[in-house]
Amino acid sequence: MAGLKEINPPDRIAALYAEVETHRSYLLRFAIARLRDREQAEEVVQEALLAALEGVGGFAGQSSLRTWLTSILKFKIIDFQRRIIGERAQLAAAPEENDGADPEWMERLYDASGHWNPAFGEWANPDGALEQKQFFDVFERCMDKLPAATARVFFQREVMGIDTGDICKEEAISASNCWVMLHRARLALRECLDRNWFQGGG
Amino acid sequence: MSEPAELSCKEAARLMSRQRDAALTPDEQASLKYHLFDCLNCRHFDKQLDFLSRLARRYGDTGPPAAEDPV
Numbered sequence: 346m347a348g349l350k351e352i353n354p355p356d357r358i359a360a361l362y363a364e365v366e367t368h369r370s371y372l373l374r375f376a377i378a379r380l381r382d383r384e385q386a387e388e389v390v391q392e393a394l395l396a397a398l399e400g401v402g403g404f405a406g407q408s409s410l411r412t413w414l415t416s417i418l419k420f421k422i423i424d425f426q427r428r429i430i431g432e433r434a435q436l437a438a439a440p441e442e443n444d445g446a447d448p449e450w451m452e453r454l455y456d457a458s459g460h461w462n463p464a465f466g467e468w469a470n471p472d473g474a475l476e477q478k479q480f481f482d483v484f485e486r487c488m489d490k491l492p493a494a495t496a497r498v499f500f501q502r503e504v505m506g507i508d509t510g511d512i513c514k515e516e517a518i519s520a521s522n523c524w525v526m527l528h529r530a531r532l533a534l535r536e537c538l539d540r541n542w543f544q545g546g547g
Numbered sequence: 548m549s550e551p552a553e554l555s556c557k558e559a560a561r562l563m564s565r566q567r568d569a570a571l572t573p574d575e576q577a578s579l580k581y582h583l584f585d586c587l588n589c590r591h592f593d594k595q596l597d598f599l600s601r602l603a604r605r606y607g608d609t610g611p612p613a614a615e616d617p618v
Contacts, residue, residue: 411608460557461592465588465592478613481610484606503600504603524569527568532564
C-alpha cells in the first residue's frame, strides 16, 4: 500500500500534522491517567506522536484519528513501563496529594435535610453542546480543576471505560474509596459544566 | 417486602453515581426508584450523569468536532 506521503500533496500532509496535533492534550491526559506522572506522560506522548507521523500511511481512516493515535499511545505506554521497570526495581507510587480536602464543598450542595439547594433545572440542548468544539474546551478545563487522583480515576472510568474493580486495584484503593472519588468527580463536573456552559446559555 | 427506605437527595445522588460503577442491592434499587418517582431534581441529576458519560465517551472516541468554519 502506498503511504499517504506519496499520494498526498505536501499541504495535505501539513494539514494532517496539524490535525494530529489537536489530539495532543487528550493523549496527554490519557497517558497521565496511566502513568501518573506528567513528565513521563509528556515524553511518551511525544514518542507516540512522532511514531504516528512517521506511520501516517498506516492510518486507514476506518477508525477515528483519535482512536488510531490512542492505540499507538497504548503501545508506547506499555513499552515505556517495561523500560522503566528495567531501570528501577520498582516504580515509586506517586505521592498521593490531599484530595482537594474541602469536605465542606460537597455538603454545600444540599440543605440541612439533604435536599438539593439550590435546586437545578434541566440542561437545554446538551446534544447540541456535543457538536461544539468550545464545549469540549470547557470540559477539559473542568477536568483540570479536579484533584489529580480524582481526575485520573474519572478519566479511567468514564473516558477509557475501565472496570471500576480494575481501577481500584491499579490505584491501590478500596472500592468504596473509588466510588467516593467518582461521585465527587461527577458532582464537580456537573457543577462546572452547569456554571460555565449551560447557565450561560452555551 | 417492606417499604423502601426514604432517601434524601444527597443519598440518592450517591446511589445514582454508584449505579454507574457497581450493582446496587435490591433494597437500594427500590429506594432509589421510589425517590426518583417523587423528585424532579434528582431525575435531572440522573439525566445529567448519563450525559456526562456520553460526553466522556465521545471525548475519548473522536474528540471535539472540528471548529466550525466562520460563516
